[in-house]
Amino acid sequence: MKAGTFSDNAVQAYEGLSGDGLSAAQKKKLLAVVEVFVSRAKADVARTKMxxxxxxxxxxxxxxxxxxxDDxxxxVRVHSPVxxxxxxxQGPGPLTGAYGATQGGDPTQLHVHSVIRTPNGNDYGRELLRQHYLTSPHHNRS
Incomplete structure (x- = not known):
């Protein structure tokens, strides 16, 4: 995964098929894929993001x-400015017993990693609440 641990603000080249070159039906399917991930947020946040x-x-x-x-x-990666x-x-890894496979086997749909992020969003592993408390004057208790 390119957008995994400690990869905040990593510059990634745009690669693959451009949304500009997709048909209307393909664009609709692409938006549906993104919506699967975005819809995990509160409804108003998801609508704004979509x-x-x-x-x-x-x-x-x-x-x-x-x-x-099918198996x-x-x-797959969807990458835009937003x-x-x-x-x-992934391979079975530490879950090998569940799959009856050996450690480090071939990737399978039984072990999938996924991530949704905002490019250059400073969002991975940050203590956002602590940052807010430290930088917002209305929390200053001096």
Whole structure:
């Protein structure tokens, strides 16, 4: 995963198919994929974010690697100025007993990592509440 641990503000090149080159039906499907992740937020936040994603559809890129069969392992990334979504099938790793496989086996849809982030959003692992308390005058108790 490119947007994993400690990768705040990492500059990532846009790669893959441009949203600008997609048909209307493909754009609709792309928005539906992003909405699966965005809709985990409160409804008003999700609506605002989806409107933002829609406005940037022309400069959104989709990258796919892997198979296309229903059970194939795959990697997909949606990258725009306002959203980053990654889905990556992993090997069994520490969950090997659950899959009856050996440590470090082939990637499978039984072990999937996903992330949604805001590019350059300073959002991974930050103590946002602590930062707010330290930088907002109305919390100053001196």
């Amino acid at each position: 409107a933002e994603v829609s406005r940037h559809l022309a400069d959104t890129y989709v990258t796919w690697a892997g198979g296309i069969a 194939s392992a795959f990697y 959203v980053w979504v990654e889905v990556d099938c």
